Amino acid sequence: MENRHEIEVKAEEKEKFPFLHLSLLIITFFSTMLAGAIQEGINPIVQPHLIYKGLPFSLTLMLILGTHEIGHYLASKKNGVSATLPYFIPAPSLLGTFGAFIKMKSPIPHRKALLKIGVSGPIAGFIIALPATIIGLWLSEVREPSQMKGGISLGSSLLLSFLTKTILGVTDDSADILLHPVAFAGWIGLFVTALNLLPMGQLDGGHIVYSLFKGGHYYLSRIIFISLFPLGFFWEGWFFWVAAVFVFGLRHPQLIDETTPLDMGDKVLGIIALIIFIITFIPVPFKI
Template structure:
């Protein structure tokens, strides 16, 4: 809605009953409108709206309308509307303009017109406009309108409005209680009204707003000691100036404060650069503890799905998982990895017999040599470790280049695999979604590359190994190998010449493989699972960077449902184990980036699609 339209509307609503008192009544209305506008809009928009108000007059307005300002056949005319009730056309235009105002202001106007249920309770728009016109005609007090507006702000959970109205901002000047006439007679003091609405205020303080539902628990449940206060949030609010058009003062949410509004700069990046520079210049100590991000949040307005807002949070994010729990998870995962790799030899009768002999010798107090077994076990562990090591090193190097701090990795155990993944938490916000994408993408891609090469090399070694070593090779069952369409096909091509050797055998049949081949096969599945676009996995981070939080949530839910169904229809213990562990460790989305309004560019989006397609080829069963 244009500010000139608002001025014209409120001007037309100000018609007075006589020419002689017109100027005085007009000045009173000007003051009333200015109070309401400045209390509901940002300074820039308020200044623009009120720019011509001081030179405005009923005579000038009537002249602009081509009419005499003192008389009319239909009655006294001021500002284009007759003193009689507005016509249907005028009422329709008025209701359209009022509908564009902030919600709190719409409700205040509705209650001033006698609608106790607020703006949403209006069933006849024309009748509402006429009732409002009548109230303005009868000289509804500016104090009453301000009181109604404050009540609506408090009801919406704007604690700052309560603090200002109650003089609770630490600026002195005792409380000034104001009587507000609601529904034509009931009077409420602002103090009494705030008590009646205490429940709503508490709900807002307890994060009942939908705004933060898309953000991780590590932010929403952060310790109050590290969160910004109202004064810290106000530091940002006072500096917004012409860069950001705030539609409300800072609102407390779980994890900090939000300021709703719209960006008046050319881009989100420019807005953040300007604000960061202003804060650093005026209050450098503030930047040592807090940060501002420009993000998408769920809208509390039922007519909108999400909106942009400035989010004020700590500049470091502490993982919610206790350190001892991470250490215990890592220890269990490392132990299970050794067990899984040793178990790969369990179907080799020759190996089991030699290990049994070594155990008998040890029990008798003798010495035994397991170097032959270590020569087979170590290559498998090294192959897995090398792929994962490159994966994590890539994360760290890219994060370092982006000035992002990661936690030490936590190794997650798994069902059906040596381990599920190495989980890094992000402790400081990436500057933009592109940085988050790069950090997430590089790890699993390098891990997949090493694993793919290892599988090919290991399969070649399987076909060329000498006979004595061939008798000691570990093995995987056909049913396990066919859990990956891509990796199973590669095994079939190299060992069976593409004649369907795997598909033509019983699922329990053991296929001897070189330890490097087994390490490469397992690595492909592990790193492919890291690319699954759900929660805060690496694939989930990529999805969030490409789609944003709102659409990532939808996409992630669909992928989770598809995997859940597949885990039962394909008898895949790997997928079921992944979903089980994921539900406890990675279901949250990632911490906020500084700029979450600008999504990644097309090349990164295309790379994400290719990576997800590759992961699907690896994880879809061969049969």
């Protein structure tokens, strides 16, 4: 009996090697590097030796997304919640990825744990995305609108407008900016942070609102959900986001312990996360 038990334990340990996670990480690294190279005007079929030029974009974006998910993972472990390592999602798109996620394998015990798990990812990702955006803007070029033909026009948040004015000395409407790949990756990181912090459903923002104002989650979640509909006429992606949230549910599942109070430090973290949402939210992210 003991020998069989030892064999079973060893088999379980062998199965725990994160082969799928590692494989997706490597594939997504190459898909984002390819996307970055294409953004630089490289034809990967004709110029495969120049694909490395996508590294600044790839490394920056992967670091932001990875830090976000590792933040969730470490907070989950610290609060006794079983969670998987991050799953990166490669994609043949402008960005080379659809992001990353972790899966919770056990219920979240109480509001303190929920809040810390909810804020950890966005704050960790923001800490990387902010300096990346600042450095990238320093490396970016200001161009006259007549020099910019085609391409995609990116929307701006309160934070991005402030950084653009401070670093480059221009407003969103006074000139066009040719973003450095690092700045573009930082822009994506800040945008993804805002998406995750939308205070509805089971998004990170939904977790935070449920922790801070349990009764208010029901109403705020529906207000935000309805508010995104008109924005969908300016950027169709909001319709997809609304549909995804609807499928996964606007209601927040109950916790094992709903009575454990938050201390002042928890509340400050939650408020910081909500402020990050306000300054990073972009109503119309893309204009083609």
